[in-house]
Amino acid sequence: MSTSPVNETIKELPGDEPQDVVFSSLYGLRTIELNRPEKLNALNASMIRKIVPRMVEWEQSDLANVIVTKGAGDKALCAGGDVAILAQQNMQGPSGQRASVDYFALEYKLNHYIATYKKPYIAFMDGITMGGGVGLSIHAPFRIATERTVFAMPETTIGFFPDVGASFFLPRMNGAIGTYLALTSDQLTGANVFYSGVATHYLHSTSLPNLESRLAELRFKDYHTMEERLGIIEMTIEEYATGLPSKEPILLGGELRRAIDRCFSKGTVAEVIGALKEEQGPTKAWAEKTLHTLHQRSPTAVHVALKQMQVGPNWSIAETFQREHQIAAKFMQHPDFVEGVWARLISEERPRPTPKWQPASLEAVQPEDHIEAPFFQVADDLPRLKLLTDRNFEEYPYKTLGVPSEKEVEEVVRRDLKTRQEVLAHFIARKKGRQGISTIVEEILARKTTTGENGKVIWDDSE
Template identity: 80%
Template sequence: MPLRAKVLNPTIGSRAQMSTSPVNETIKELPGDEARDVVFNNLYGLRTIELNRPEKYNALNASMIRKIVPRMVEWEKSDLANVIVMKGAGDKAFCAGGDVATLAQQNLEGPSGQRASAEFFALEYKLNHYIATYQKPYIAFMDGITMGGGVGLSIHAPFRIATERTVFAMPETTIGFFPDVGASFFLPRMDGAIGTYLALTSDRLTGANVFYSGVATHYLHSTSLPNLESRLAELRFKDYDSMEKRLGIIEMTIEEYATGLPPKEPILLGGELRRAIDRCFSKQTVPDIVLALQEEQGPTKAWAEKTLHTLFQRSPTAVHVALTQMQVGRDWSISETFQREYEIAAKFMQHPDFVEGVTARLSKESPAPIPKWQPANLKDIHPDDKIDAPFFQTASGVPTLKLLTARDYDEYPYKAMGVPTEKDVQRVVQDSRRTPQEVVEYFVTSKGGRQGISTIVEEILNRKTTIDADGRALWDSEEAQ
């Protein structure tokens, strides 16, 4: 069965995309919003959104969201807007996250401030869901720091372009929070236990490894982005062109500007390290993960010791919540994801770890103070405590999040635009008797020769297959994650 990059039918699954335009409410600027924190530009059929707070690493705030949403709504309705690009000003960051300092300060004001913080997340998640279900081609230039709120603006896009300057992370457990902005949907669907590992540890991926991991769909050098923008502006679509055809044209256009992957930047989350991640982070409880890390030997022992040290620095509450989130989020639809995350976020605004973590993280003292978490340490939590349970219970007083549209799905309708997954490779290996080289050639051809595909498929084959007497690849007995 060919795996040619294509958009899956959005009606696949138990929940289908619905509605063609925002239906629930109008979001607009308010008096006092910053004047130029977002810059919009039109060039032929291209529409660009530039986050314009470079001095704050383009951290996302409510003022920016209130500008972005109505413009995206306008463009979705317009026949003149063909492609939307989201990018960040400056050369440091796409978007380093949400403006958590403001939220922490609000929380210190008590219940009213905590409600105001929750309202920010409601606004942010509405934008994230709208991006995830947007019905025009949307491209995120993940050039520079892409963390937290920046991930919400990029990870749900059909096209996510990493560069040599990209630094990706979901750093929430470092500040007493949980991986939000739709991470409950994206991370559990990554290969193996990679998503759980990134969620609990807040580990970073950089440059080409953002692409190798599947977080990005393409890798370009940052100097290529202006030329790509100009080329995207020249694209013309026919009125009757399907979204599938339009995305296919854009996919080929992006690859025109590929100049090669860094030769000295191998796949990080592969080989023995990847095996160790799957061994340790596929466990069902935090104590079992800790125990598995303690038992690691051989070439991954040093990694395991470092990872243990990292976990014990994180908010114990956040680590437990994040693990449960990774286990239940894989069954949430995209709409349910943001509704459930909103409830969890509102509860974290009432938890002392968030203010404690943000204050310590943003402290200018040297060295920065060590957060005083409540509870203080992973070792202080008994398995029967179930400190994560209250965050997943629907509580009175937390309003239901009303999303901008009724669109919904269970799997990304455009996931074939990304890199091959382990399940993709497994299917080809098991459905046909091919040599490893033939499997690699199959995927390179199906992806139109996209750079880096052979490297990704070769790593999967080396780790997950053996070779029979005829030189054919055999998938190992362990089921692909």
């Protein structure tokens, strides 16, 4: 990544909410606290206009060592963007839609800046972390889940698409998990946010204040590289690990994980539906429930999300946000977004009304319709999003701080032909004994390998 300066100045505007973000400094620690607990810390433009200049200031300061982002209260880091405001703007016509598109430009600039930030950045994913909250956390080198964490990309439920860089991070998850989460808006909770790789660490929520105090005390030498500083932080976080909950096994593993990969690795929505209908045995009930879920989602959003998962791996982090800005602009003109937000979030009817999607159902969409295609066409009347810096990468530069991926386990198995215990020992040593690593690697080995001569594990290519 380059070290280019910030390209533009973002600052508060008259009328922005006071105290919707609280900043604090303690020795070398700088803290961003989203402060709208009554709205589950939903992110709006006022908050972004406060956060960006502080992050720019801290990045240039020799006194700022570590940045932590957290949410006020005990319910949420951030439940998402304040989409109710955007839907209400869109109802005003083209001028309101342009204002909504401007919000996404601001949000994506912040997301990209976090992803390419030059100081250690830690996200406390304590409580609800969805949509816009994911954008503030998923691109961080350190993402800490707790027993209260609820992670989801719920956009297809409101006639939108998984954004905030989802085109980059979801397709890079193991197997078809990212596609499954994108299309269904399914939730992960607690330790499973860690097991899935969404979080890099799992701590009990009561440990976070003590961790903050400890992070404030860290001192780095001028000659420490970014990697060395992150290594120190990694060991510091692990000091507060008190174990993973024994009654919370890996959810997206075993037979369920095999079914997810079978069904959500298909090329079209129709093929996904067909594969779910064919599921039998222990995953049949899950498949039926998933079919019901998909039929509640915006058909347009589901088709766009699947295409997004297929093309996203080819986009750099910068291109991801520039392309998502274009897609978001198209959704601001599509009736499903206002319809979905109104039905799910704004309407006072109880029970909440069922959204009237256009087209109305997945069955109403024919393959030759290609309803997702217009969303991936670059609009001539919308300038390419200019990001805060020209920093860019093709893969997360600090992904080794996370849990082992299936690709990493596969590489070790294929290269070294180790026994099961030797593979486990390899990753436990690589991760310096971090809690939960053996559990994750054991699940991958149980599902993806067989045992050959002399107890050596062999990667199974049959699936």
